[in-house]
Amino acid sequence: MINPSVTGRWRLARPVLLAAALLATAPAAAQSDLSLSVSPFRQAVAENLNGDPAVASFYRARDFEPLWTGSGEVYSARRAALLDALSNADAHGLPARSYDASGLVARMSAARSADERAAVEIALSETYLRFARDIQSGILEPNAVVSAIKRERPERDADALLARIDAGDARKVLRDLAPDSLEYTRLMRTKMLLERTISLGGWGMPVRARALEAGDRGDAVVALRDRLVTMDYLPPHLGTRYDERMETAVRQFQQDHGLEVDGVAGPSTLSAINVPPEERLKSVIVAMERERWLNLEGGRGDRHVVVNLADFHAQLIDDGKTTFRTRSVVGHQDRDRQSPEFSDVMEHMVINPYWYVPRSIIVDEYLPAMRRNPYAHSHLDVIDSSGRVVNRGRGFARYNSRTFPFSMRQKPGPENALGTVKFMFPNRYNIYLHDTPAKQLFSRSTRTFSHGCIRLQDPHEFAYALLAPQQEDPERFFQSILQTGRNTTVPLEQNVPVHLDYRTAFTQAKGNVQYREDVYGRDGAIWRALADAGVALRIGQG
Structure with missing residues (x-):
């Protein structure tokens, strides 16, 4: 039993x-x-x-x-x-x-x-x-x-x-x-607790306000207080003012839901607070199904990388413990730019990489301008099938998206679209992890700005962590190659499985369950498919 x-x-x-x-x-x-x-x-x-x-x-x-x-x-x-x-x-x-x-x-x-x-x-x-x-x-x-x-x-x-x-x-x-993973066990426990919460009446009335902050009073503040109490973010009390206790509770809620942590219950925060427990329960059940999809024979690897696309973070896991974590930027919400989900194996990193422009970007974004002006996007080399740089003076007006015979690449350097390093797990989708010069994007709470690849906020530290098993001084080794400016491939002696996943509900060893927005709408589609297959909420059975 x-x-x-x-x-x-x-x-x-x-x-x-x-x-x-x-x-x-x-x-x-x-x-x-x-x-x-x-x-x-x-x-x-x-x-x-x-x-x-x-x-x-x-x-x-x-x-x-x-x-x-x-x-x-x-x-x-x-x-x-x-x-x-x-x-x-x-x-x-x-x-x-x-x-x-x-x-x-x-x-x-x-x-x-x-x-x-x-x-x-x-x-x-x-x-x-x-x-x-x-x-x-x-x-x-x-x-x-x-x-x-x-x-x-x-x-x-x-x-x-x-x-x-x-x-x-x-x-x-x-x-x-x-599945025998701790995540699955904790998700089951969360499911049971949510079912019990729902059977007891849920989290109470939603908060009707556009924004609330320190010093505010009124019915909306009372509703927020009551909802935070039933969610276990605030101890029971009779206060009617948005005080320091409530601000602290809101900060913790924001952190647990991937929101900007400022202690102000603005539109995004109130929208998340007003999500009913039934919707959170659906997210947990979807997460359990997703955990079964990753219930691999032999496990996910003693050392592996997980990128949660919905959480905009990448993690290095060693023997079940997170040893490195960094913010990430993932693919845009547009269907043809979303980051896919799959698992593969990281084999090497490239320091001072070239950026080989994806064909879709070439013909959709660059070629129209180059047809009018052959020197447009001059920071990129146009390359023929033999790898030789093409003379732009001959023009490109005679080519269209079907007939353009060249590829394009950007030389290594500080403005390279891939930054200073990329991490390769060769796959048919041409997806990899990499640095980026666009550092300002990491300050956003929702980070969907790429064409599908995963940009890392701290790529150098990630490289050091990956190189640690094979280099006595991984930072010095990495920096010595970086300073040459030369495109250099560094094999990983220990290949590392990479799992690109998408979880709008996930747990922690310690602390509250985490929830994220379904930015791609994938978990909503999975829930509908589960419901069609006969999965139902156990309301009143908690």
């Missing part, structure tokens, strides 16, 4: 469990019907194996012996454990109704013939596999919901999943299917 401190009140559905045991505890006459000779049952199983090929393979390998519907305590315990897990699937944000635990119970209690028992046997295995895949790898196919999510669910071997039930304690096997 899962620890109640993690999942809340994990309720045993007693009627379901009693019905689950019917095959093992039926009266003697019924037992006789259920315990038909092995040969008819095996034959019936073989004849009913027309669904999941993995299930068919598993049963052929075991000579069509039952996994679930045999007689005795072992089989009864397996059925009970499965039905219990299915009945409580919504604790994980899964569509419990789609597994139809009550329907399986009805079929089990009615099974008398070998054919009926075989059909139940296969249905139990197929339902178990569907549940196991959903809880381990996610309900949705990510790219089918949002095309910019360039990742696939991490599939598990079906034969191995069935074999685990056959060889182990079914209740433990089922309990261990969920």
Whole structure:
């Protein structure tokens, strides 16, 4: 049974469990019907194996012996454990109704013939596999919901999943299917707490004001006070003035929601404060689905980089701990400029990089001006297919977006669009992390200004952290190359997995749950797809 401190009140559905045991505890006459000779049952199983090929393979390998519907305590315990897990699937944000635990119970209690028992046997295995895949790898196919999510669910071997039930304690096997990350555990706890909050009436009335600040009084201040109290940002009190206590609470709320931290409840802050707990609960359930998509065999890497596009930060993680964190700028909200989500492996960094201009920028932004004036954008070299610089004097008026045969690049230097260093994890999307001369953009709370790549506020410090395992003095090593001004590739002796992710809800080891704006609208699309798949809010069940 899962620890109640993690999942809340994990309720045993007693009627379901009693019905689950019917095959093992039926009266003697019924037992006789259920315990038909092995040969008819095996034959019936073989004849009913027309669904999941993995299930068919598993049963052929075991000579069509039952996994679930045999007689005795072992089989009864397996059925009970499965039905219990299915009945409580919504604790994980899964569509419990789609597994139809009550329907399986009805079929089990009615099974008398070998054919009926075989059909139940296969249905139990197929339902178990569907549940196991959903809880381990996610309900949705990510790219089918949002095309910019360039990742696939991490599939598990079906034969191995069935074999685990056959060889182990079914209740433990089922309990261990969920991702074992601390983030998933904390998200489950957050889900339970939000459900309880909603069942008790939520966070109270929204705050009706355009802006509130220190010294203000009135009904809106009282509403803000009450809402901050129910959100646990402020201890209960009867004050009616926007005082120092309220300003401190607002600052903490702003920090937890990625807002400008100034202690003033302006439009953005009040908009976030007025978001109902039901919407936050949806964000948490989406985050749990996203955590399942990253439930990779072998993990995400002892050392890895995570970029949360919705949080505008990049982090270096070592053995589960954040060892470096910096602000980032990500792709613009325009659909063709949004940063994609995927995982790859960082292999090297380039110090004093050239910037090779993406083809889309060349033909959409630069070529129109160069057709009128061949010396437009003269800070960029025009390069032919052999890498030679093209003489601009011949002009470009005869070319259009389809026929322009050249590429363009910017030399290394302080004004280079990539700054002084870029971090490469070769991928088909031509996305990487890099420096930028546009440092002023990092002061914004919403940082969606790039064409898709990830700009870092502190790229040199990031480079030092990456080089630390292979250089005794990584800063001196990096700076010695930088000062030459020469384009230099530095391999990483230890390749580092990079995960570009997008979380509007995420947790911390210590402190409050963090929420961010859905700047790309992706989590909204994922929630709608989850709802279409049968996921529902457990309102009133907290």
